Amino acid sequence: MLTKSQARVFFLAGTVFFSAIFILLTIDTLRQVPERQNSEALTASVVRGKHIWDSNNCMGCHTILGEGAYYAPELTRVVERRGAEWIRIFLRDPEAMYPGKRRMVRYGFDEEQITDVIAFLDWIGHVDTNGFPPAPDMAPDVKLTSTAEVQASAARPAYFDTVCIACHAVGGRGGNVGPALDGVAHRMTASELDRWLADPQSVKPGTAMPKLGLADDTRAELVAWLGTLK
Ligand code: HEC
Ligand code: HEC
Known part of the structure; x- marks a missing residue:
């Protein structure tokens, strides 16, 4: 058993010790703020x-x-x-x-x-948040292709991996809002693909595929690549 005065010393020493740790950690955190806030x-x-x-x-x-x-x-x-x-x-x-x-x-x-x-x-x-939020934090149905895989299939337009993939899968990766595009070259010719990408509504009124306002060269690149999906 502690005597009353021992208990008091124990309490005071403990309080001082842990307060000091708390203050040092606070100073350390504040010191890091400038380099982390971007x-x-x-x-x-x-x-x-x-x-x-x-x-x-x-x-x-x-x-x-x-x-x-x-x-x-x-x-x-x-x-x-x-x-x-x-x-x-x-x-x-x-x-x-x-x-x-x-x-x-x-x-x-x-x-x-x-x-x-x-x-x-x-x-x-780009603020350093110590990894918050943990990835992935949304849309488990959208599996973005890693950069390495994109490079492996050199002809695959970057635009596909930033926009189209939210709705379409190729090779089992991507969203499922629209149909998977594997083998699309068997279903559509280059000129059909081109008209479709330019304005899906004019080909199929009421379709759920958005008109994306693609630049001509982006569209040409996509059509050329889709034509290889046999
Ligand atoms: C009334 C509620 C509401 C307000 C206000 C709102 N959003 Fe949203 N936002 C949503 C919802 C719900 C989604 C999820 C997609 C959907 O259902 O449309 C979303 C999705 C998003 C996304 C895409 C997120 C993703 O991972 O897909 C972005 C970016 C976004 N909002 C930006 C904004 C910005 C910028 C503002 C303010 C200018 C804003 N939102 C205001 C409801 C809101
Ligand atoms: C918001 C979702 C969404 C986005 C983004 C999107 N699509 Fe689609 N797409 C669809 C849907 C839904 C359909 C089916 C339309 C229908 O049959 O009415 C479709 C159909 C297609 C078809 C016809 C496929 C077939 O087998 O009939 C092609 C080709 C296509 N999309 C290519 C693309 C390309 C390339 C992009 C990017 C530039 C893109 N889509 C972006 C939703 C999307």
Whole structure:
């Protein structure tokens, strides 16, 4: 048994010891903040994107760095997860990516505002968060191909892996919103593919495939590659 005065010494020494540890760890954390917050990458575009983020109450539905509402996906690493091009198409018209079944607001941002929002999301994705959020944090049905595999099939357009793959699988990898594209060259000719990619609605009114507004050379590259999927 401790005497009363021994107990007091024990209590005081313990309190001082653990308070000191707590203070040292706090100092250590504060020391790390400047190098982890990615502030040197803050451009004017990032700042504008942050204002758009705040003034449109994105956090009313989304979390970022874990803060916000839990209705919609966590967005800290969304640029890494989806790619800038995918997000651009999505923000222009969220429903285009998921026809008929989406709840994300269509804001009607102009292209510059979209660029700013993406710059902000990209910046926040590079803040050192000690690995938060753990990957993968969404969309288990979308398996992005690793860079190594993309390079292995050299002719495969990068655009396919940033946008089309959200909805289409090839070789068992990708989304299942649209049909798998293995063997599509047997089903469609080059000119059919070209017309389809230019404007799916004009070929098949009411189809769930979005009109993606592809640049001519991107479209040509995709058609050439799809033509090899036999
Ligand atoms: C009313 C709720 C709501 C608000 C407000 C909202 N979102 Fe969303 N957002 C969603 C939902 C729900 C999704 C999931 C896809 C879907 O169902 O449309 C989503 C998806 C996204 C995605 C794609 C995420 C992914 O991993 O697929 C991005 C990027 C995004 N939102 C950005 C924003 C930005 C930027 C703002 C503010 C300008 C915003 N959102 C405001 C509901 C919202
Ligand atoms: C938002 C989801 C979505 C995205 C993104 C998307 N597609 Fe589709 N795609 C579909 C759906 C759904 C269909 C089926 C349409 C139908 O039959 O009405 C389809 C059909 C197709 C077809 C016809 C396939 C067949 O066997 O009939 C081709 C080819 C195609 N898509 C290529 C692409 C390419 C290339 C991209 C990227 C540039 C792309 N898609 C992006 C949803 C998508």
